[in-house]
Amino acid sequence: MIVPYNHVLILSGVLFLMGMFCATARRNLIMIVVGLEIMLNAASVAFIGAALRWQHMEGQAIVLFIFAVAATEVSVGLALIVSAYRRTGSVDPGMFK
Amino acid sequence: MTTPPAFDATVLAAVLTSVLPLLAFGVIMIFTRSRERLSAMISIGAISGSLACALFLLVRHWGLAEPILYTGRWVTSGEWTIPVGVLLDPASLLMLTVVTSISFLVQIYSLGYMAGDPGFSRYYGYMSLFAWAMISLTISPTMLQLYIFWELVGLASYLLIGFWYEKYTASQAGKKAFVMTRLGDVAFLLGLLIALLHLGNLNIMELNAPAVTAKMPPAMLTLSAILIFGGVVGKSAQFPLLTWLPDAMEGPTPVSALLHSATMVAAGVYLFARLFPFFSHSETAMSLFLAIGTISMLLASTMAMVSRDIKQVWAYSTISQLGFMIMGLAAGGYFAGIFHLTTHAGFKALLFLCSGVFIHAYGTNDMFDIGRSGGRGLKVPMICITIAAAALAGLPPFSGFFSKEAIMGALAELDNPFWLTAGLAGAFLTAYYTFRLIFVLLFPKSRAHSAHDTEHEDHHGGYSAMAWPLVILAAVTVVLGFGQHGLERFLTGFHQGPVIHLEGGHHEWLLFVAVGVAAAGVILAWIEFGKPGAAQVGFVERIPPLRDLFAERWYIDHFYRWFLDTVIYRGFSRLFTRNDRVVIDGSLDELSRATVETGRLLSNLHLGMIQYKLMVLFVTMILLGIYFFFLG
Numbered sequence: 001m002i003v004p005y006n007h008v009l010i011l012s013g014v015l016f017l018m019g020m021f022c023a024t025a026r027r028n029l030i031m032i033v034v035g036l037e038i039m040l041n042a043a044s045v046a047f048i049g050a051a052l053r054w055q056h057m058e059g060q061a062i063v064l065f066i067f068a069v070a071a072t073e074v075s076v077g078l079a080l081i082v083s084a085y086r087r088t089g090s091v092d093p094g095m096f097k
Numbered sequence: 098m099t100t101p102p103a104f105d106a107t108v109l110a111a112v113l114t115s116v117l118p119l120l121a122f123g124v125i126m127i128f129t130r131s132r133e134r135l136s137a138m139i140s141i142g143a144i145s146g147s148l149a150c151a152l153f154l155l156v157r158h159w160g161l162a163e164p165i166l167y168t169g170r171w172v173t174s175g176e177w178t179i180p181v182g183v184l185l186d187p188a189s190l191l192m193l194t195v196v197t198s199i200s201f202l203v204q205i206y207s208l209g210y211m212a213g214d215p216g217f218s219r220y221y222g223y224m225s226l227f228a229w230a231m232i233s234l235t236i237s238p239t240m241l242q243l244y245i246f247w248e249l250v251g252l253a254s255y256l257l258i259g260f261w262y263e264k265y266t267a268s269q270a271g272k273k274a275f276v277m278t279r280l281g282d283v284a285f286l287l288g289l290l291i292a293l294l295h296l297g298n299l300n301i302m303e304l305n306a307p308a309v310t311a312k313m314p315p316a317m318l319t320l321s322a323i324l325i326f327g328g329v330v331g332k333s334a335q336f337p338l339l340t341w342l343p344d345a346m347e348g349p350t351p352v353s354a355l356l357h358s359a360t361m362v363a364a365g366v367y368l369f370a371r372l373f374p375f376f377s378h379s380e381t382a383m384s385l386f387l388a389i390g391t392i393s394m395l396l397a398s399t400m401a402m403v404s405r406d407i408k409q410v411w412a413y414s415t416i417s418q419l420g421f422m423i424m425g426l427a428a429g430g431y432f433a434g435i436f437h438l439t440t441h442a443g444f445k446a447l448l449f450l451c452s453g454v455f456i457h458a459y460g461t462n463d464m465f466d467i468g469r470s471g472g473r474g475l476k477v478p479m480i481c482i483t484i485a486a487a488a489l490a491g492l493p494p495f496s497g498f499f500s501k502e503a504i505m506g507a508l509a510e511l512d513n514p515f516w517l518t519a520g521l522a523g524a525f526l527t528a529y530y531t532f533r534l535i536f537v538l539l540f541p542k543s544r545a546h547s548a549h550d551t552e553h554e555d556h557h558g559g560y561s562a563m564a565w566p567l568v569i570l571a572a573v574t575v576v577l578g579f580g581q582h583g584l585e586r587f588l589t590g591f592h593q594g595p596v597i598h599l600e601g602g603h604h605e606w607l608l609f610v611a612v613g614v615a616a617a618g619v620i621l622a623w624i625e626f627g628k629p630g631a632a633q634v635g636f637v638e639r640i641p642p643l644r645d646l647f648a649e650r651w652y653i654d655h656f657y658r659w660f661l662d663t664v665i666y667r668g669f670s671r672l673f674t675r676n677d678r679v680v681i682d683g684s685l686d687e688l689s690r691a692t693v694e695t696g697r698l699l700s701n702l703h704l705g706m707i708q709y710k711l712m713v714l715f716v717t718m719i720l721l722g723i724y725f726f727f728l729g
Contacts, residue, residue, distance in 0.1 A: 020715055023708070023711060024708050024711050024712045024715065025708075032707075032708070093706065093707055093708060094706060
C-alpha cells in the first residue's frame with residue numbers, strides 16, 4: 001500500500017468535517033443533502049482504506065451497502081425537497097415553521 | 098442529700114403544690130372563662146391547696162438536716178438525661194411558703210379589686226399561671242428546669258402587666274418588661290451553657306458543691322457567675338436594666354403587689370441565694386454584684402424622692418430594697434439576704450395592697466390627690482400602710498428593722514467602710530421618701546373634699562375582701578421580725594460555703610446608728626411634709642436640675658431611647674436592611690434572571706430548526722469522542 005493509512009484517515013476526517021459544515025451551515029435543503037452525502041463518502045473512504053490496510057473484504061462490502069443507502073436517501077430526500085418546494089416555494093429549512 | 102421513695106407524702110405534697118395552680122389555669126382558660134365567680138373559686142381553691150401543701154412541707158421539714166432531692170427522667174437521648182424533680186432545702190421551703198401565702202392573699206384581695214372587670218376570669222387564669230411558674234421555679238433541682246420556669250414567670254408577668262391591653266401604655270409596659278428581662282435572660286442562658294460545658298450537668302447541688310472549683314478554671318467560673326447574674330439583674334430590675342419596673346405599674350395593683358413582693362422580682366434574688374455558694378467562689382463576681390446592688394439601691398431611692406405617683410414610689414423602693422438584698426448576699430450575708438427577701442415580701446405586698454385600696458376608692462394614683470380627697474378616712478388601709486412603711490423604713494419593732502439590721506451587719510463585716518456608708522445612706526433615703534408619702538396622705542394641705550371621708554367604705558362591695566389580707570399581712574409584718582433567730586438556725590443549719598453568722602454583739606453601735614439614720618429620715622420628712630404649715634415641697638424639689646434628674650430616672654430611659662435610635666436603628670438596622678436588599682434580594686433576583694435567560698437561550702434549539710439539532714448532535718458526538726479517546 002503506497003498511501004499510508006494515516007493519510008487516508010486524515011482525508012476522510014477532512015471530508016467528514018466539510019460535510020458536517022455543509023449540512024449544518026447551509027440554508028438550502030439540497031446543500032444539506034449534499035453535505036450528508038459527503039459525510040457518507042468520508043466514511044466510505046475510511047472503510048476502503050481499512051480494507052486495503054488489513055486485506056479484508058468486509059470494508060469493501062460495507063461500502064457497497066453505503067452506496068445503496070446513499071442512493072436511496074438521495075432519491076427519497078430529493079423527492080421530499082421537490083414536494084416541499086412545490087408547497088412553499090422555498091428550499092430554506094428556516095421557512096418551514 | 099436524701100432521696101425519698103416515690104410516693105412519700107413529701108413528694109406528693111411538693112408535686113401537688115406546683116401542679117394545682119397549673120390545673121386551675123388550664124380549667125379556667127378552657128372551660129370556665131365565661132363564669133367569673135367559678136373561675137375565681139377554682140383559682141383560689143388551687144392556691145389554697147398549694148398553700149396548705151407548702152405549710153405542711155415547712156412544718157414537716159422544720160429543721161431538716163440535709164436537702165431532699167427527688168428527680169425523675171424527663172428526656173433521655175443517648176448518654177444524656179434531662180431530669181425533672183423537686184429539691185427541698187430550707188431556702189426553697191421558706192420561699193415556697195412566702196410565694197404561696199402572698200399569692201393566696203393577693204388572690205383573695207383581687208376578689209374585691211377586680212370585681213366587675215370584663216377580664217375577671219382571664220385575670221384569675223393568669224394569676225394561676227404565675228403562681229405555678231413561680232412555685233415550680235422555687236423547687237427546681239436543676240438550672241435547666243429553673244430556667245424554663247424563670248421564662249414562664251416572665252411570660253406570666255408580661256400577660257399581667259399588659260392585662261388592660263386596650264390601654265396603649267399598658268401594652269407598651271408589658272412589652273418593655275418582657276424585652277428588658279429577656280436581655281438579662283440571654284446572659285443567664287450563656288452563663289448556664291458555660292457551666293454546662295465544664296460540669297456536664299446543671300444540678301444545683303453540684304453547682305453549689307465545693308468541688309466545682311476543681312472542674313472549672315477560675316476565669317470561667319467568674320464569667321459564668323457574672324453572666325448568670327445578668328439574669329438576676331434583668332429579673333430583679335437592677336442597674337442597668339431597672340427601668341422596666343416602674344413602668345410595670347400599668348398592670349392592676351394586686352398584680353404589682355404580687356410582682357414586687359413574692360414572684361417576678363423576688364425570683365432574681367432567689368436565684369442569687371440559690372447559687373450563693375457557686376457565686377461566692379468568685380471574689381471578682383461578688384464585688385461586682387455588691388457594686389451593682391449599691392448603685393441600684395441609691396439610684397432608685399433618689400428616684401422615689403420626687404415621684405408623685407403612689408405606686409411608682411413603691412416600685413422604686415422595690416428596686417432599692419432588692420439592691421439591698423443583693424448587697425447583703427454579695428457581702429456574704431446569706432441569711433441576711435433571704436431574711437430581707439422574706440420580710441420585704443410581706444411588707445411590700447402590704448404597701449401595694451393598701452395603695453390599691455386608695456386607688457380603687459379615689460380613682461387616682463397621685464398621692465397628693467388621694468391625701469386631699471381624704472385618704473386617711475379609710476382607717477384599715479391607712480393604719481396598715483403606716484405599719485408597712487415603718488417596716489420599709491427600718492423602724493423597730495417591725496420586720497424590716499430586723500432584716501435591714503442583718504444586712505447592715507453583713508456590710509459592716511466588709512473591710513471597706515464605703516459599702517456600709519452607702520447602705521446607711523440608702524436607709525436614710527428610704528425612711529425619707531417612705532414617710533414623705535405617709536405624711537402627704539395623713540396631713541393633706543387643703544381638705545376641700547373631706548366631706549365624703551367615710552362614704553367610700555360602703556360604696557364598694559369588695560372592701561372586706563380587700564381589708565382582710567391587709568390585716569393578715571400587717572400582723573405578719575409586726576410579728577415576723579421576732580422569728581429571726583429561728584429562721585436563721587433553719588436556713589444556715591447545714592449551709593455549705595462561707596456564711597457570716599451574725600451572732601456576735603460586736604456591732605451594737607451599728608444598731609443605734611441605723612435606727613438613728615432611719616429616724617433622721619423620718620424627721621426630715623416630718624419637717625418638710627408633716628408639720629402643720631409645712632410647704633410639702635421636698636428639699637430635692639427646690640433644686641430643679643436635681644429634681645429633673647431624679648424625675649427622669651437619671652435619664653436612663655432617654656439613654657436607651659437614644660441608643661436604640663442611633664446605634665440600633667440608624668446603625669445596625671440600616672446596615673442589615675441594605676444587606677437584605679442588595680445582597681440577599683439582589684443575589685436571588687440575579688439567580689432567577691440568569692435562569693430565565695438560559696432557558697430562553699436554550700429554547701432556541703427547539704424552534705423546529707433541524708440544523709440546530711444536528712449541530713447539537715455533532716457537538717455531543719465530538720465531545721463524547723474526545724472523552725472516550727483521551728480519558729476513557
